[in-house]
Amino acid sequence: MTTFSTIQSIQDAWDLRKGALRESGRQTVERRERAVNSALVHGLPNTRDEEWKYTSLRPLIDRQFDLIEGLRHAMAPVDGDVVAVVNARLAPGAIPIVFVNGRLDLSWAGSEDLDSDFFRTLDEAESEEDSTFWDEWQSVQGMDHIFAGINAGLAHEGVVLRLNPSQILRKPIHIIHLATKELSNAARINRVVISVPVGASLKVYEEFISMDDGTFKPKVGEWTNSLTQLKVGPDAYCGYFRILSSVDSFHTGSVTAVLDRGSRLETFSLAAGSRFARINIDVKFTAPGAECILDGLYLVQGDEHVDHHTTVDHTVGNCKTFQLYKGILADKGRAVFNGKIYLRKDAQGSEAYQSNKNLMLSSEAEVDTKPQLEIDANDVKATHGAAIGSINPAELFYLRSRCIGEAEATAMLCLGFAEDCVMKVKDVPARNLLKLRVHEWFADFVATHELLKKENK
Amino acid sequence: MADIVKENLTDREYKYGFETVIETDCFPMGLSEDVVNKIADKRNDPQFVRDFRLKAYRYWLTLKEPTWADVRHPKIDFQGIRYYSAPKSKPDGASGPASLADIDPELIETFNKLGIPLGEQKRLTGVAIDVVFDSVSVGTSHQEELAAAGVIFCSLTEAIHKHPEIVEKYLGTVVPYKDNYYAALNSAVFTDGSFVYIPKGVRCPLDLSTYFRINAKETGQFERTLIVAEAGSYVSYLEGCTAPMRDENQLHAAVVELITHDSAEIKYSTVQNWYAGDKEGRGGIYNFVTKRGLCQGANSKISWTQVESGSSITWKYPSVILKGDNSSGEFYSVALTNNRMQADTGTKMVHIGKNTSSRIISKGISCDQSRNTYRGQVKIFPSAENARNFSQCDSMLVGDQCTANTHPYIEVKNKSAIVEHEATTSKISGDQIFYMKSRGVDEEGAVSLLLHGFCKDVFKTLPLEFSIEAVKLLEMKLEGSVG
Incomplete structure (x- = not known):
């Protein structure tokens, strides 16, 4: 049984996945195994867990997605409709990286700009056995989260973007994850690893779309499980803009970011269409003087359920966090927001501002918000606020x-x-x-x- | 600067730390169905109370100790606690003293030390007081005056015997024994507490007050307070608490239930100053209390005000269930933690009725190595049309070793609701002190002024007598010798 349902099924999927990984080397297998184990150690979460209080995994489990099915089939050739949909979505001037049903398609027009200087596939990067590079990703905060662990262990395919010091990539990279209605019971598991070293600059758009636009009956809904890891070096800049617009789909996304001295990370998470989405964003400051903008917008209608959990960990002083999440809820939509900001003992001189605002358009909608500040340092500026209301009649x-x-x-x-x-x-x-x-x-x-x-x- | 503030906040000794030598009637340590039955025997409980205790006890056995609060303490040994301790005032010791004259003079002396005017000669203070010493109510003042207004204010034991119909109707309706671990424990072993009944249309002529004192060693205090306000009535109720200084931790697991009918109002104020342990965090009271009010009727109101300055661990969330249309709930809190105290406190506002409103003002001050957490929940049910909530949670940190956390849970299921939450964190800045010093206020005065300013919104809601006590209490903790 490799359908996502129990801890055992994930374990079984891993045992099967392990076989295919032998070529990538012993270290890769060991590393991936550790990731699976650390994520599974707490068991499958349920609504009694504080982190999953408002989001039940039931809908995802009920759909019986297979965790490795996606790898069993050779990649199907993309048809004209798919090409048209993706091309219509691509941002002008951006370098495309396209995943179709979890498989990386490098034949896309424009993908030739992906220089081997900074670009590798996950397979290539893993077989290079650069263990220090990989170990750094392993211990990052947020990796014990169940879906991050499943991804790190089972990832079907992925990309590694590793800029050179002071390299400034003018063109943005546009990563598109497309789910078509083929293989609708197969989980699509992709990993994106981005390293922006000292003085470098990179902008990435990551977009999740589906061909199933709700016109197909019955609505099936695919599952994409993504893991995006960002490492921003000293004085580097990374812009990470995430768009989820795949109506009827299931989505579990994890983003982890580590910020070095004087770096800047600008993120935006737009959720505009997904039947069930859980997005975890974990940011950690490891050296002073860094800044993080963590904004987002969720637009929820029908019976959609969108859950954002963000964590910002100020372990060092003089860093800044600015966070604004807004949400609009219509029909029977449900949104969850949980934003944690930790200001640890050594985070003196830090600033953190967090705000969550929700607009409710229907009384059948529900919003559960929990902004959260944990402060262990006294010389900090920290505020948070949450507001929920409806359209002003005037x-x-x-x-x-x-x-x-x-x-x-x-x-x-x-x-x-x-x-x-x-x-x-x-x-x-x-x-x-x-x-x-x-x-x-x-x-x-x-x-x-x-x-x-x-x-x- | 920080050092001075810290000195201010920490170097005052606990004034109420004495122990009174009084002969007590104690149960051996431990808890079993037998002990629950013995408590019921001792208190001569009617059958419905005994059944309630036993049901609660059996349910409690099935529960696990909750761990979600942000507090750290060694595991509590529930078999290492005496569940009954009462001052021996009469040879049989079974029921409370018949009149104040029966009370042990030693006990009266204790309350004089505490500044509690128990004797009738102190009538002029204008507050009727019920005093709960260890587990038993020892005396209630101003009975005639209250009786004339039709107000019943007595110990819960007395109420169980004299007004069983009211107690049976309301006991456990707001906080059922299944509510949580400590509520179940309390329901099984509660010994006494206060009971207030305000008849229809009566505005209680006096402020009512209860003073709780834990005295005996190795005991837990499990009192239960029940206040019922009939339609159109009003009562202001005050509660104070102290305990002797001891090296061991003592458990205080109380339950407070408030019920307001149409257009009634209850104002419940607490100044909690249980012994908080010494600088190293030894000893102190574990204050795990379930307090909840039910706005049953339309246009009713419940207001909680608390000044939490004691207890080694405070874990409580005075809540309001806003069931009646147009009902409103308020929560004002100042929580001061120093040394190694831990406080996880806040409120729950559950909006069920239409046009219900609630207001939460919480001020947390943490010093030294203490932990101060605000945890609050605002829940708007689909039925709560036009509900309104405003929450403000401010924290002040003094020193760089302390922790201030804010965990607001906001759950909204109705679009017409307007819910706002805001929180800030600050410290007493050098600029502010400098400004005041330049205006001729000394450093000590400046710190005190700033803290009073920070807490003003809460203090102004306290009844006068308590407001003075609360200010004194904070001053006592804040205004040490400034070098």
Whole structure:
């Protein structure tokens, strides 16, 4: 049994996976085994676990995804529809890295810009047996999280981006994970490892999309389990912009980041479509003077469930964290936000600001938020806030008095609410990409909700 | 600067740390069904109370000690505690003293030391007091005046015998014995506590007050307070607590239940100053208390105010269930921790009725190696149309060894709700001190002023008598000798 259901099934999947890894060398097998073991040591989480209080794994387990099925088949050739969908999504000027159903497709137009100087596949990088490089990733905070562990152990394919010192990559890298309706019971498990060393600069967009746009009945929903690891060296910059827009899919994503002296990490997590999503983002400061921007936006409708868990660990002094997460909830949507910021004893002189704001459009929706500050140092500035509310009737009235329909007016107000946080993204191309995705979601939202109104009449 | 502040906060000894030598009637250590039955025998419990105890005890046996709170302590040996201890005032020792004259003079002396006006001659203070010494209520003052208004204010034991119908109706309705580990334990072994019943439309003429004192060694105190406010009534209830200084930890697991009917209001204030242990964290009270109010009727209100300055571990969440439409709940708290104290405290506001509102103001001050955690939950049910909540949690850190955590849980299931939470962390900055010094305020005064300013929102909600006590208490902890 290698369907995701119990600890044993994950263990079984690993035992099978191990065989295929022999070529990559003994160290790879051992390392991956450690990852699986450390993640499984606490068992499969349930809602009695504080970290999983509001998110039950039941829907994921019920779908009976197979953990290694995806590797059993040779990669299917991509058809014209797939090419069109991906190309339509690609950000202009970006270097594409495309995963189709969990398999890396390097034949994509534009992928030739992936210089072997900084790019390798996970297989290549692992067989190089650069153990110090890999051990660093192993011990990173957030890796004991169950889905990070499953990924680190079972990852089917992946990429390693390792810039050279002071290398500035002008073109952004656009990683697209596409799920089609083939192999719908196979889990897609991909890992992305990014190392931006001293003085280097890199921007990455990572996007999860699915071909199953809800028009296929019955809706199946694929599962993508991703692990993205970022290491930002001294005085380096990394921009990491994450977009989840795969309607009806299951998604478990883990992001870990380690920040060195004077580095900057800018992240944005946009969740605009997923039946079930759990996203863990763990950031750790290891040297003073670093800064982290950790923003996000979740747009939840239908019966979607989106859960963000973020952790920022200030273990050293004089670092800064700015976090703003916003969310819009419609229909029976449910969102969970848990943001932890630790300011440890040695984190004197640090600053941390966290805010979570939610707009509820329906009484059937639910939001569970838990901003959390843990402070062991006295010379710090730390605040957090959370707010939940609905559309201000006065604002709605103002727009309606100008002949704007209720759904559109609501969408306009929501859009204003949502854009506020997208506009904070300093990198213009990234901001434009995020804005575009938000607008696409809203266009769809307005259309479906207008439609519902007409049907009711 | 930090050193001075720290000195201010730590170098005051615990004033209430004396022990009174009084003959007590104690049970041997340990807990069993037999002990529960013996407590029931001793207190001459009617059948419904005995059944309640036994059900609770059997349920408690099935439970595991909870571990989710952010507190660290060695495992509590529940068999190493005496579950009953009472001052011997009468040869039979079975029920409470008949009148104040029956009370051991030694005991009266104790309360005089504590500054509790137990004697009737202190009528002018205008507060009716029930005193719970170890596990038993030893005297309630101002009975006639309260009786004239129809208010029942007595020990729970007395209430169980004199007004069994009211007790049976409400006991365990707000905090059922299945609620949690310590509530189950309390339900099994509770010995006494206060009982208040305010009839319809009555505004209680006096502030009611209970003073809790743990005296005997190796005992736990398990009191239970029940306050019922009928439609349109009002009561302000105050609670204070102290304990002797000892090297061992003592357990205090109380349950407080409040019920308000239509348009009734209960204002419940606590100044908690149990012995907090010494500088190295030896001794002190484990204060694991379940306090909950139920706004049963429409337009009712429950307000909790607490000043937590004692106990080696405080673990409590005075909560309000806002069931009646338009009902409101308030929670004001100042929690001061120093030395190695740990406090995990906050509130729960459960909005069920329409147009319900709640307000949470929590101020945490942590010094030395203490841990101060705010943990609060705001829950809006789908039925709670137009619910409103505002929470503010501020922490102040004094010294670089302490910890301040904030864990707000916000769960909203209705779109018309407006919920806000904000939290800040600060320290007393050199700039602020400098500013005040430049205006002629000395350093000690400046620190004191800043702390008072920080806690003002909470202190102003306390009744006058308690407000003075609370300010004194903080001053006692804060204003040491400044070099």
